[in-house]
Amino acid sequence: MGLWDSFLNWFRRLFQEAEVSLVGLQNAGKSALVNAIARFHTTWELYCRGASAILYVVDAADRDSVPISKSELHDFLMKSSLNGIPLLVLGNKTDKSEALSKQALMDQLSLETITDREVCCYMISCKDSINIDAVIDWLINHSKTVKRIPLV
Numbered sequence: 675m676g677l678w679d680s681f682l683n684w685f686r687r688l689f690q691e692a693e694v695s696l697v698g699l700q701n702a703g704k705s706a707l708v709n710a711i712a713r714f715h716t717t718w719e720l721y722c723r724g725a726s727a728i729l730y731v732v733d734a735a736d737r738d739s740v741p742i743s744k745s746e747l748h749d750f751l752m753k754s755s756l757n758g759i760p761l762l763v764l765g766n767k768t769d770k771s772e773a774l775s776k777q778a779l780m781d782q783l784s785l786e787t788i789t790d791r792e793v794c795c796y797m798i799s800c801k802d803s804i805n806i807d808a809v810i811d812w813l814i815n816h817s818k819t820v821k822r823i824p825l826v
């Protein structure tokens with residue numbers, strides 16, 4: 675196994691062992707997201723260890739699947755063990771012309787009705803690495819283990 679494969683395997687373990695839940699319907703782009711993040715940065719994992727967050731990936735270009743994605747999301751958030759855990763919804767596949775806008779996706783997922791936790795939504799393309807940096811920043815900011823101490 676090459677160095678790159680070792681790195682990717684280690685990175686995938688981060689999601690399995692750290693408190694980051696990566697959730698979404700089949701084909702939403704979860705694996706593509708992990709690969710996109712892994713290719714994007716080499717140091718962010720130091721910050722994301724111990725993050726406590728839910729990443730919910732939606733195929734924003736598959737409009738027919740959004741209602742199912744909505745009900746799955748709201749059912750998932752009913753779990754008491756997930757109370758209060760910040761949620762980042764990712765509308766993936768924005769490189770496709772049929773992808774919903776951010777506002778349309780937020781409306782169709784009824785994100786405004788989720789009031790028991792912090793909720794954020796980004797539109798991304800794992801294929802074209804659009805907004806992956808914002809996902810990384812969000813994860814860093816939700817890390818439980820890193821204390822950011824200003825120098826001045």
Ligand SMILES: Nc1nc2c(ncn2[C@@H]2O[C@H](COP(=O)(O)OP(=O)(O)OP(=O)(O)O)[C@@H](O)[C@H]2O)c(=O)[nH]1
Pocket residue numbers: 698699700701702703704705706707766767768769770798799800801802
């Ligand atoms: N156009 C486009 N295709 C994407 C993007 N992200 C993922 N895909 C494609 O969507 C398909 C599903 O991606 P995966 O990452 O395997 O999705 P998954 O959510 O892990 O799917 P499951 O393993 O079924 O749960 C693959 O054919 C990817 O190449 C994207 O940003 N744009």
